[in-house]
Amino acid sequence: MADHSPDDNRLALKVVFYGPALSGKTTNLMQLHSLLNPQRKGELMVLETRDDRTLFFDMLPIGLKGASGLDLRLKLYTVPGQVQHDSTRKAVLSRADAVVFVADSQTAQQDNNATAFGNLEENLEKVGLDIDTLPMAVQFNKRDLPGVVGDAELQKRWAETPWAPLQMASALHGKGVLETFRVLLDRLYTEVDREFALDTDHGIDRDTFIRQLSAASEDSRAYL
Amino acid sequence: MRTFEDDPTLEDLLSADQLQRLNRMLSALCREPVEIGSDRKDGALALEFNLETIGWLAGGSSEQERLAAADLVSFLMMFIAKYRLAANLHHDTTEASYAELQKQNEALKASEARYRALSDQLQEQVDEQVTVIKQAQMDLYESARLRSVGQLAAGVAHEINNPIGFISSNLKVAGEYVNDLREVVPDTRQNRELLDDFTDLLGESSDGARRIASIVSDLKTFSSIDQADYTLCDVNELLASAVHLLQTEYGHDLEILKKPGELPKISGHPSRLSQTFYNLLDNAAQALREQTQESGAEGKAGRILAKTSVDSDGIRVVIQDNGCGIPESIREQVFDAFYTSRPVGSGTGLGLTVARDTVRAHGGSIQIDSREGTGTRVTLLLPVS
Ligand SMILES: Nc1nc2c(ncn2[C@@H]2O[C@H](COP(=O)(O)OP(=O)(O)O)[C@@H](O)[C@H]2O)c(=O)[nH]1
Ligand SMILES: [Mg+2]
Numbered sequence: 001m002a003d004h005s006p007d008d009n010r011l012a013l014k015v016v017f018y019g020p021a022l023s024g025k026t027t028n029l030m031q032l033h034s035l036l037n038p039q040r041k042g043e044l045m046v047l048e049t050r051d052d053r054t055l056f057f058d059m060l061p062i063g064l065k066g067a068s069g070l071d072l073r074l075k076l077y078t079v080p081g082q083v084q085h086d087s088t089r090k091a092v093l094s095r096a097d098a099v100v101f102v103a104d105s106q107t108a109q110q111d112n113n114a115t116a117f118g119n120l121e122e123n124l125e126k127v128g129l130d131i132d133t134l135p136m137a138v139q140f141n142k143r144d145l146p147g148v149v150g151d152a153e154l155q156k157r158w159a160e161t162p163w164a165p166l167q168m169a170s171a172l173h174g175k176g177v178l179e180t181f182r183v184l185l186d187r188l189y190t191e192v193d194r195e196f197a198l199d200t201d202h203g204i205d206r207d208t209f210i211r212q213l214s215a216a217s218e219d220s221r222a223y224l
Numbered sequence: 225m226r227t228f229e230d231d232p233t234l235e236d237l238l239s240a241d242q243l244q245r246l247n248r249m250l251s252a253l254c255r256e257p258v259e260i261g262s263d264r265k266d267g268a269l270a271l272e273f274n275l276e277t278i279g280w281l282a283g284g285s286s287e288q289e290r291l292a293a294a295d296l297v298s299f300l301m302m303f304i305a306k307y308r309l310a311a312n313l314h315h316d317t318t319e320a321s322y323a324e325l326q327k328q329n330e331a332l333k334a335s336e337a338r339y340r341a342l343s344d345q346l347q348e349q350v351d352e353q354v355t356v357i358k359q360a361q362m363d364l365y366e367s368a369r370l371r372s373v374g375q376l377a378a379g380v381a382h383e384i385n386n387p388i389g390f391i392s393s394n395l396k397v398a399g400e401y402v403n404d405l406r407e408v409v410p411d412t413r414q415n416r417e418l419l420d421d422f423t424d425l426l427g428e429s430s431d432g433a434r435r436i437a438s439i440v441s442d443l444k445t446f447s448s449i450d451q452a453d454y455t456l457c458d459v460n461e462l463l464a465s466a467v468h469l470l471q472t473e474y475g476h477d478l479e480i481l482k483k484p485g486e487l488p489k490i491s492g493h494p495s496r497l498s499q500t501f502y503n504l505l506d507n508a509a510q511a512l513r514e515q516t517q518e519s520g521a522e523g524k525a526g527r528i529l530a531k532t533s534v535d536s537d538g539i540r541v542v543i544q545d546n547g548c549g550i551p552e553s554i555r556e557q558v559f560d561a562f563y564t565s566r567p568v569g570s571g572t573g574l575g576l577t578v579a580r581d582t583v584r585a586h587g588g589s590i591q592i593d594s595r596e597g598t599g600t601r602v603t604l605l606l607p608v609s
Contacts, residue, residue: 014229042275043302047310056310059229061274073275075229087317087324 002097002192010071011196015184016093018120019102020112021081024141027171028102028180029058029078035178038213039064056080057092064212067203074213081116089119094127098135098188100180101163102171105140105148135187138163139180144170178214185210229309234262234271234279237304246300250293255285258293269294273301381443388440392433399426439472441465457492459539459606460484460532466501467530474509483531487539488608492586500579504543504602505530507576511547511600538588538607549596558592579604 003012017025026046033044042061057080063073077096079089093099101120103113121131138161140154151168158164167183169176189198189209198204204212238246243260251257260271260281268280269290281297284290402422409415467480505528512526529544550558558576576590579602583590587607594600 040275042273045302045306045309047306056313059309063275087321088313091313091317091320 002195003095004196008071009069010073011192012073012075013097013188013192014095015074015076015098015100015188016096017076017078017100017102018089018093018116019081020104020109020116021083023081023102023104023109023113023116024169024171025078025081025102026058028100028139028141028169028177029060029076031171031174031177032076032181033060035174036062036181036214038062038215056088062213064204064209066198068201070198070202070204072202072204083115086119086123090123090126093120093123093129096127096129096134097192098184099124099137100184101136101138103138103140105142105154105168106145107147107149110149132162135184135191136163137167137180137184137187139167139169139176141169141171141176143168143176144173182210182214185213231274231276232278232305232308234260237273237278237301237308246297250296251283253296254283254289254293256283256289258283258290260297271297271301273298273305377443381440384436384440388433388436392430392437395426395430395433399423399430402426438468443469454491454493456489457494457497458489459487459492459497459541462494462498463501463530463532463541466498466505469502470505470509478509478512478528479526480505480528480530483529485531485533487532487534490539490586490606490608492606493582496578496582496585500582500604501530501541501543503576503579504604507602508543508545508547508600511545511549514548515546515597534608538605541604541606542601543604544599544601546599549598549600550592550594551596555592555594 002014004010017028019025030044030046033041040063042063045059047056047058058078060076061073062076063071065071077092079085079092099120101117103109103116124131124134138158140149142148143151154166154168155164158166167176167180169180171177186206189206193199193206193209196202198209199206234243247257247259250260258281259265260279262279264270264280265282267287267290268282270277271279271281271294278301281290281294284293402419406419409419463484464482467482471478471480508528512528516526527546529542531542531544533540533542576592580590583604583606588605591603591605592600593603
């Protein structure tokens, strides 16, 4: 649930990166941290990892100010993908406004993808959310590796779902991360605008929303 | 309600003591004392965490010093906040898991209770079945014994049939000889008396032989070992021989009123029908006996009515007694297999179950009307075709 406090004119949104263990959720967030240059960007908090694995979650806050003075915040979370951390996943998923599902493209990981997707569906239901109406983007990561399931085949498999077309990414190399994020912002905007009249009340139209929140990556690249 | 992800305030991150200590340490590093607080003072720098201003840093000798101090504080806050976040999340998930466990525990308790109830119920059913099986064993033993007694009776009847036949005809011829003798012996008073006595002896013996023959015939009808299949039966005849056999067993002081109607023959299994009639008559006789035992010698006279008739429903066989009746409490059970209210050995052991099964096998029905202490009426309905 978007957390809106009209008193201090603040709107906090929550985006959760979900997926099987080691699919690259943390990598996505780290890349966003370094690629993004939105109006406002907080610290990337990587919480307590062990052997390179997320034990709790990672969190990156970003934000923008609307013409009305609306203080809009986006908190990006990852969940721990390992099966045993289900209660943590549920806690992080609760009150989410959007989900990025990060799948692993490697052939051997397809079962894990399916399990994680089923788990997402199940947990969404448990926290009172509906997978069919929640804004969501699906990313197939690690495209740079050999032995991944083919692009066309994946697209075909998902063609009939509300999440087509899939986003292809190589998060480790910063590819497809921003694109995925923008697709998500696009879908998220529709819902948030419907509820909070971002455009009419706060002067934030779709383009501004997407551009500002995923902004300046090109600029920051130019700096590098 | 606060959740783990709510933005922390300065107080969430540091206790008053810790804040004081931090202020002292920072001041020691700077030329002028530094102070962190929640009020914005002149020239104070915002301390940001997660895009949130959580406090203000004032003091120091210069902007540069404040910036350096604020940087250091932000750096520290990051770890404190991480710890807080992790701890809060841990707390939240633990609570959630605990709640979940409690719910599961409740559900388990409920299902355990259900299973316990079920198991009690099953135990009850098992106990019931064990009783039934025990009874069945006893009754099976009893009916097997009766069957072999029946077979023995049939065998004996068969063996007796021949000698009783020639005894009867010999006695008849002997009677004729006595009449012949009357012609030839001198007609004296003594001779007359002797021959009259002789005639009486032969007559009584003939009567006896006839009775033996009749019992033998009833025994044969009743056990009908040689008639395994359905044949045309005369219900009146079958009923009459069952009555006769019962009277033989109980003695002739048992009053059985026969009211046979005119009946068509029906296709049936004679020995099973005989058995059924016998069982019902036997039940009636025992009911009379029980009634007599209860009310003593001055009780009303026991009587059994065996009546047959025919109407559009078929042949109706009524066997009625004015005996002790069937108590309300066991009326439901009387048809149960092997149910008996009497100790084993005192009845035929075949009871009403056989009667019901037989009647059903003949496409008919059985009905019992009874009042305790007044009597019982059993009505069998056997379809004609
Ligand atoms: N080859 C390759 N490896 C990746 C890619 N993205 C992530 N990884 C690696 O996969 C492992 C797990 O990534 P991480 O982001 O921690 O996964 P998480 O469990 O989903 O958070 C790490 O060793 C990453 O370096 C990618 O696009 N290509
Ligand atoms: Mg991770």
